[in-house]
Amino acid sequence: MKFAVLVFPGSNCDIDCFKAVEAIGEQVEYVWHTTTDLSGFDAILVPGGFSYGDYLRCGAISRFAPVMNEVKKAADEGKFVLGICNGFQILTEAGLLPGALIRNNGLKFRCHQTPLEVVNSATAFTNQYSQGEVISIPIAHGEGNYYCDDETLAKLQANNQIVFRYAGDTNPNGSVGNIAGVSNERGNVVGMMPHPERAMDQLFGSEDGKRMFTSILNAWREQHGAAVNG
């Protein structure tokens, strides 16, 4: 399986994403934001950072980068697209995911481990977790306050599109319904504020993020009937 890690001017979690894919033993390449062909990739990771300096709004300018047309195409083809932090903001700005990310209600940049509840373990991104499991994944954002209107929220709930919630009363940013991550209707595009790529080893305080990447691999293998190596 081959992963692409998009790189925008100002991305800063691209290396972590690259290493995370390496850690599960799959192929991965950096893809510059001006690229106009993603046909060789099975999954696309949109990493965190401050693309285009967060000018105007987080993700607002990146969504018009040439590579984003290809991300849309890949999503339409059913390929897996995961946006993390700034990547989540870019995917909402691009209309690939519903809602928007606004400033944290406490105004602070929050940077710490958070307990996340796996609300939907039936997605291609979470199949290695159990339903309702609480995992430990770090956050690092100033604008991660997920907002959508009531109608959209009802739709998200009805379609099981809420993938992660901040567990218990730990909501760090004031997001609607304690939402930390959502998927599109089809389930092949997920965006989340927490950073699974920073939770790949117990040395970092948690290795709970690893199963996100093995989930994607597992889903891809099931789709392609591929043999498991090693």
Add this chain to the structure above:
Amino acid sequence: MKAIVYVTIKENVLDPQGTAVQGALHTMGFGDVGKVRIGKYLELTLDTTDRAQAEEQVKAMCEKLLANTVVEDYRFELEG
């Protein structure tokens, strides 16, 4: 021609910055301040004299880039 664009946070969406500024104003003794909302002001210079065309273009710019209509409203004025 010049376009003045105002982008504001929707009425029903929380504005944490506005709330913080309101708190500061209260602390300073401006107790009459009921609500503060913070938005953006943009000035665009357009190389056109066609008002109808400018209006159409600025609207498209607002919808596509200048505002995120999920959480923001916009309005604009054309000058000159």
